[in-house]
Each structure stands twice: as structure tokens, then as C-alpha cells.
Amino acid sequence: MHKVTDLKVLYFGTPVVLIGSRNEDGGANLMPMSSAWWLGQTCVLGLGNSSQTAANLRREGECVLNLPCSAQVDVVDRLALLTANPRIAEYRRAQGYRYERDKFGAAGLTELPGELVRAPRAAECPVQLECRVEEARPLAGNEGCTAFEVTVVRAHVDERLLVPGTDHYVDPVGWDPLIMKFCEFFGGGRRLTPSRLAEGWQMPGRLPAAV
Template sequence: MHKVTDLKVLYFGTPVVLIGSRNEDGSANLAPMSSAWWLGQTCVLGLGDSAQSAINLRREGECVLNLPSSAQVDAVDALALLSANPHLSETKRAQGYRYERHKFTAAGMTELPGDLVQAPRAAECPVQLECRLETATPLTGNTRCTAFEVSVIRAHIDEHLILPGTDHYIDPLGWDPLIMKFCEFFGNTHRLTPSRLAEGWNMPARLPTTP
């Protein structure tokens, strides 16, 4: 039997993306998000307008989508409640967010230059997609969020993920993406580690971690 309910969260499971972008002073920003989907060579990113990544993307018109595997869960979690925007709302402060400009250092990740964009790549991520911004569309009924459409113009892929005998396909058995479901981290169908984001957002589910 189904129950009619007003769900508070609709994150049924999407890959985590670390967006690399440039701040106004040229420093590197690295921010986790999971509202992303792909079709062909296009990706749509859902970002809050106050997020530093959204501000940078509008100004610079480019970014790098770094896709972590489940092995990078600790690095991603270290970034979960950090913001490169010094103007934090009271809501974010209450959730535990704090200002941090040095995101790569905080995550323990290595900054690499892009080939075709100025935005930074994260060396530890097995998939790094250089992108250019195509359009930015405010979400209907929510003036605080925007859907950014970006085109992938260059892909850097760990050679161990390339399907043997091909040059252009990912081995689905070798790729274990970090997945976020309802603010909790999953990889290979298992919950990986408690999430700071879930704690900050007061998510009720506190599930056991699978070794």
C-alpha cells in the first residue's frame, strides 16, 4: 500500500560532482554537489544562486566537473559544510557551514590546470570534465536556484576506467561513482560513511555504515 506524503527531500540517488571553478581573485574553488544529469555531451547542474560555484560559473562561463569515486568519500565530506562565499546566510551558519577559501587544501586534493578552460581539475578524481556554460535558467517557482546547462568540451579519464578494446567508453564494472541518496553517501550499493551534510540538514535517517 502506498502512502500519500509531502516529501521534504527528493534526492533519490545521483552522482556526486566536485565543481572546479575560479573565484574573482583567481583562486581555485572546489565544491561538492549532486543535482546533476547528463544527456549526450550536455550536463545540467542545479545550484543555489548564493553558492560560490554559481557566482563563479556566471562570471567565468566555464567549470570542471570532477567526478569522485567512492574512494574519495572522505575528501568530499570534508568539503560538505564549507563555502568560499564569505557572505553566509544565518540559515547556513545554523547548519554548520563556515567560510573557507582554500578548498583543495581542505579536501587534501591536488589542483591541476585545465587544457581548454581556466577552471581547475582535481587530480585524485578519476573523471574530470572540462565544460563551458551554455545557458542559465532560473527554476520555476524558486528564484533562489538556477539550472546551468554546460557542454563538455574535454574529458580526462583514468586509463583504468576505459573499457578494454575501446578508446571512448567507460567500463561500467570498473567505475564505482560516489552516490548521494537523501544526503547520505553510497558506493557499490553500500552506505560508506556518516555525512556531515545530513547532520547539518537534520536528516532523520542515521543508518549503519557498511565496512
């Protein structure tokens, strides 16, 4: 039997993306997010307008989508409650967010330059997609968020993930993306480590990580 319910969270499961961008002073920024979907060479990113990354994408018109694998869950979790915007809303402070300008250092990742864009790549991420912003529009009914439409202009993929004998196809068996599902981390079909984001958002029903 189905129950009619007003769901508070609709994150049924999407890959985690570390968005690399440039701050106004030229420094590197890195933001974890999971509101992204792809079609062809286009990706749509859903971002809150108060984030430093949203401001960077509007100003610079480019970014790098760094995709971590499930084994990098701890790296992503270290970034979960950090912001490069010194103006932190009170509700975010209550969730545990704090200001941190050096996101690469905080995550323990190595910054690499983009080849076609100025935005930074994360060397340790097995997939890095250089992108240019094509359009930015507010979400219907939610003026606090923006949908950024970006085009992938260059892809960097760990050669171990490519289907043998090809240069253009990722092996779906070899690629195990880090998935965020209802603010919790999943990979390989199982729940991974406890999530700081879920704790900050006071998500109910949190269980110990699977062994």
C-alpha cells in the same frame, strides 16, 4: 499500499560532482554537489544562487566537473559544509557551514589546470570533464536556484576505467561512482561513512555506516 506524502527531500540518488571554478581573484574553488544530470555531451547543474560556484559560473562561463569514486568519500565529506562565500546565511551557519577559501587544501586534493578552460581539475578524481556554460536560467517556482546548462568540451578519464581495446567507453563494472542518496553517501550498493551534510540538514533515520 502507497501513502500520499509531501516529501521534503527528492534526492533519490545521483553521482557526486566536485565543481572546479575560478573565484573573482583567480583562485581555485571546489564545490561538492549532486544535482546534476547528463544527456549526450550536455550536463545540467542545479545550484543555489548564494553559492560562490554559482557566481563563478555566471562570471567565468566555464567549469570542470570532477567525479570522485566511492573510495574518495572522506575527501568529499571534508568539503560538505565549507563555502568560499564569506557572506554565509544564518540558516547555513546553523547547519554548520563555515568560510574556507582554500578548498583544494581543505580536501587534500591537487589542483591541475584545465586544458581548454581556466577552471581547475582535481588530479585525484578519476573523471574530469571540462565544460563551458551555455545557458543559465532560474528554476520554475524557485528563484533561489539556477539551472546551468554546460557542454563537455574535453574529458579526462583514468585509463584503468576504459573498456579494454577502446578509448571512448567507460567500463560500467570498473567505475564505482560516489552516490549521494537523501544526503547520505553510497557506493558499491552500500552505505559508506556518516555524512556531515546529513547531520547539518538534520536528516532523520541516520544509521551507522555499513561494515
